[in-house]
Amino acid sequence: MRPQDILMPAATGLCCKPGGFHIDPVRPVERALITHGHSDHARPGHGAVLATQETLDMMRLRYGDNFARSTQAISYGETVSLGEVSATFHPAGHVLGSAQIAVTHGGTRIIASGDYKDASDPTCAPFEVVPCDVFITEATFGLPVFRHGNAADEVAKLLASVALFPERAHLVGAYSLGKAQRVIALIREAGYDAPIYLHGAMEKITHYYQSRGVKLGDLRPVKGMKKADLAGTITLAPPSATSDIWTRRFPDPVTAFASGWMRVRARARQRGVELPLVISDHADWDGLIATINATGAGEIWVTHGEEEALVHWCTTKGLAARPLALVGYGDEEEAALTDDEGGSE
């Protein structure tokens, strides 16, 4: 069977006919395999859902107990048979519980990697290279200008600013699921052990991370704190809150934003960010091409992001490549105005 008969792009998402399921469907389907807990990949209303325990827990936290008719948890490395195919989950290194899904039929293996990164992250299992025939990759940062450097250097920048402006509050915008916890963990790795404050919207998910054994140190709600007492402190908040009247409770706040988009100045300035922190939960350009090479795949399918450049690169390296044109995972035209991180929240 040809790869495109095993997995095919459809309006509902990636569809596996011989296995009778969809991967990360954007509309309700009978049976869904979910790569990770971000809302554009993990949507409510499906019949049966197969995902890692963490992903299922995150869906439950966001949508309530009845987000699907039935659920089944699967561990990394575990394989299930579905119709004519088998599916195995492997770590994707994107957020806690994120997985790549290997779909095997006969001698053909296709990896649907979802969102992934190959950079180190103390809050989730590291990305695993799985040899395959077809590798389906995202391209959120699929341009050679996106080379994200070391997240620890960015956190050092933040801490230097906290030292230079002890009378100001530092407000770090970060996506609530994954990015925020990673930033906190990196701050702790850098040796900062003062309390870190949280916007109300991140408390639940952050406590979930802690319950899974991720060490984040002394975390406190920012609600109820006196303005003067927030001088010299660090607070994590969802990106939308950092440009809100909510920030008036802070003394002369320095607005930081942790995102791979911060690599491009215009993007940072558009949001009024004063301290851009280039910390991404997606693979950068070097990461994308290194991963593509490492999988040994002869055929590359590119999903959401800057498909054009990545497909072009694959072609120049003699790899068969095509954009999948899946919808529902972020839209370049609108991204300019709404600036969501490639739809990862």
Place this chain on the structure above:
Amino acid sequence: MNRFAELLDRLAYEPGRNNKLRLITSYFREVPDPDRGYALAALTGALSFKHAKPGLIRDLIAARTDPVLFALSYDYVGDLSETVALMWPRSFLKQPPTPEPSPPLAALAEGGEKQTTGETPLPPRSRRGGVGGGGTTATTASTVNLPSQRTSTQAASSGHNNPPPPTLTEVVITLRTLGKTELPGQLARWLDELDETGRWALLKLVTGAMRIGISARLAKTAAAALGNKDPHDVELIWPGLTPPYVDLFAWLEGRGDKPVNRDPAPFRPVMLAHAIETTDFANLDAADYIAEWKWDGIRVQAVSGRDENDNATARLYSRTGEDISKSFPDLLPSLRLQDSSDVTLDVSRKPLRTFRHQAFAIDGELLVLRDGRVQSFNVLQQRLNRKAVTPKLMKDFPIHLRVYDLLSDDDGDLRELPFAERRTRLEAFIAQLDDPRIDLSPTIPFDDWETITAARADPASAGAGDDADAVEGVMLKRRDAVYLPGRPKGQWWKWKRDPHIIDAVLMYAQRGHGKRSSFYSDYTFGVWTNGESGEQLVPVGKAYFGFTDEELIQIDRFVRRNTTEKFGPVRHVVHEANQGLVLEVAFEGLQRSTRHKSGVAMRFPRINRLRWDKPPREADRLETLELMLKAEGGMPSP
């Protein structure tokens, strides 16, 4: 260089003035001479070397990257220096190859345990050598199952390629002495050595396009703060200082004497006006102000002095302090001080000057006068655009200086005096000078704002007479204003006459640059004319400012939804009689132009208003512009 780059980077994002000062002052405190001096020079625009052309930068990157990937990246980022800084491949020079063991597949499959430290059982992917490190030039092992986990233990190596990177001093000194042919190779070496931010700062520096929202005044204020000095003191001695300002920093740190300015004819930083809004008048008292015409010429400073050997020097400076004396040899004799010998030996003839000035500095406007009448800016521009100053040019475009302020005279610096007092001295000075090429800009008598409103609306009958066409508006200066460099609040106001306005139709839109790179923010607009195929729109100009951020988003959305064709970064936007967007365009003047299909070119066009309410067929016609052009007496542009 990296420390300077870090400062620029942080400044580029920091909106608060006081916080910017803090960042710059703390840089001056941490960084030793001469690097900090060259940084001060860069921030004040005092560095001068032949700038690298963007074409050179493009060639460098073209030799190192795939053209398609570069084009896509540039379109996304919107800024050449930044695109190149981010895309520049990591170099492998001087790096020993990093062997990467290939672990057995089984080891890879075990990577499923949750890890709460930066440690990994897998060998790290190198950011400097090895696989994938080099962007488009990279990748060797294409099918080996290399693990690609990066670890934070690589922090030290992630930044630049081949340490140590150059210091700012090295860069500045080298650029000053480097030959043109050596520039590309040297730039490439530096780009190899610097990290992303360093590369960005270097490219901004060598292309002369810093634009990070720091005024020279702010940088000097930050330097003054280093020694708790008054920024005004730094400003006063500034014209006599040269990079890297070692004596300045020594004084600021209490290790040396205050530097003195030994230039006999130094430039004084100019004072600028704020544009007044009609709402401002409510808080202003007419009795506090003196009004003058605002002339549509070139702001200059004429300075004359004597050195220790009593040799006279005269210079003409542009508003930014550039010495432009060479372009106006016909004006210089009027500025030159008479040698004492000339005056005493001249008794046989009627002496031109019976008094003797030691030194002076005057602030005024450069104009072209024909038969005692001020010519339009268009005429002046024809004199300015010529490379060679020929006798014919000087005869056809006689240059004239119309003055409005006196900054120093034989009594020394007058800048601390109130404006009314300087004006009195100026009047006496000009009367004494009695030179046909130099005259006084008259004041406009008024008692209330109604009078000045009327004068602005009709300068001809309010005293400007035949020169009214060269009046750009009205200047309001506080009687008690001391002369301060920069644009101090509430001291000088400019009140321009209503600009020309037309309604035009949006035809094409192009992506902007920098912070607007994700918006269509450059607009080509046209007006109606009767062409071969009947009524059609002909482009008459381009504008990329004048609108609010809110309006930018609205236009951007309109462009995206009404694109008829795409050509690279340019979109054709629907423009038909009943479909399209009408833009109210304001501009300063018109010129005939052979380069534009319409035959006219606008000076300083900008979007004044969006006319969502107006159908395109009601937009203006080319004939309207032709009429305006006639009224302006515009001449063909060179």
